[in-house]
Amino acid sequence: MALPIPDALAETDRPIRRAMRRLRWFKQSFAQQVEAIAAASGTEYKIHDDRLAKAFIAWLRAFDAQKPTQSTARRDFTNFASGLMLQQLLRDAPLEVVSVPVGSDASNPAYYWPEGYVYVAYCLNVRGAVLAQDFDEVLNLAPDLSDIRTWWSFKENVTEDPSLAIAFLDLFSGQNPNWSTPSLFYERPEQLEAQQRRGIDG
Template sequence: MAKLPRTHFPQAEDKPLRKAVRRLRWFVQAFSSQISELSADTGIEFEIDRSKLRAVFLDWVKTFEGQKPSDAEAKANYITFAAGAMLRELVDGKPLKAVRLPENVNRSNPAYFWPEGYAYLAFCMNVRAAVIAQELDLETDIAPEFENIRTWWSFKENACEDSATAIGFFELFVGDNPNWSAPQVFSAAHAHDNAKRMFQRNMERLGNT
C-alpha cells in the first residue's frame, strides 16, 4: 500500500485545523515542515521561495473563499476540493525548487521523477488527511496511482500545461472519482458522491477489524 511522506504540522493555537490552514503563518510553517521532513526522507535538497509561497497562499485563499459552499454538508465535502485547489496554486506558483538530488537516484520513483510536484502533492494530501481526521473522524486513502510512474508522467505533463487538471489528479491520487470536465469548479453533487465512497471505505475497514 502506498504511504505518504511523514510530516508534523505546527500547533494550531487552539483553532481547528480547517481554520488554521487559512492563516499565512501556519501555512508557511506547515509547508516548511513538510519540505524539511521530505528532504530528510529522500536526500533531496530543496529551496523555498517564501515570497512565491505567500503569493500561492493568497491566491488559494481567494479561490477557497470564492467557491466555499454555505450548506453544512457541502462544507465537509469541500475539503478535498480545497486541498486540490491548493495543489493547483502550488503548481502554478512554483515556490519550491529541488537544487540537489542524491547520486544514482531511481527516476521511476515519483519523488525523484518530479521532486517539486511530489512535495506539493504530499503536503496537500497530508493537510487533507489531517483536516478529515479532525473534522470527520475518518481515515483517508492513497490510491495505487500515487506510486505509478505512468500516472506521474501524465500528471506532470498535464498540470504544467493546464494547472486546473492538478485538481482532477489530486482526486485520483486520494482514491476519488476525478471531475475531469471542470475540475476547477466545485460541484456539490460530485463531492457528495466521493464523500459517500470514502465513508463506505471506512465502514468496510471497520468491518474487517
C-alpha cells in the same frame, strides 16, 4: 505508499481547518513538509517565501469564492480545497530543487518530479488531517499515487492546465475526479449527485 507527515499536521489539539487559513501556519507546515521529504529522500530544496505567500493569497481567494453554504458540502469541499491548493502551488512554484542524490531512481515519483511530489504530499496530508479532525475519516491513498505512469500523465497534464491538479489529487486519494471542469466545486460528481437528489426530493 506512505507520505512523510509534517509535525504541524500531526497535531490534534488545534483545528487545522482554521490554521491553514493563516500564512504563518501555512509557511511553517509547508517548510516542515519539505524538511520531512528532504530527510527521507536526500533531495535538497529551497523555498521561495514570496512565491509561497503569493500561492497562499491566490488559494485563499479561490477558497472564499467557492466556499459552500450548506454544511453537507463541507466534507467534499475539504477535498476540493486541497486540490485548489495543489493547483496554486503548481502555478506559483515556491520550491526549487537544489540537488538530488546521485543515482536516484527516476521511476520513483519522489525523484521523477521532486517539487511536484512535495506539493502532492503536502496537499494530501492537509486533506487527510482535516478529514481526520473534522469527519473522523482516514484518507486512503490510491495505488495511482505510486504508479510512475500516472505521474508522467500528471506532470504533462498539469503543466498544460494546472486546474487538472484538482482532479489528479482526487485520483491519488481514491475519489472520483471531475476531469472536464475540475476547478468548479458544484460540478464535482458528489455535488452533482446531491443536486440531483435535491431535485428528486423537491
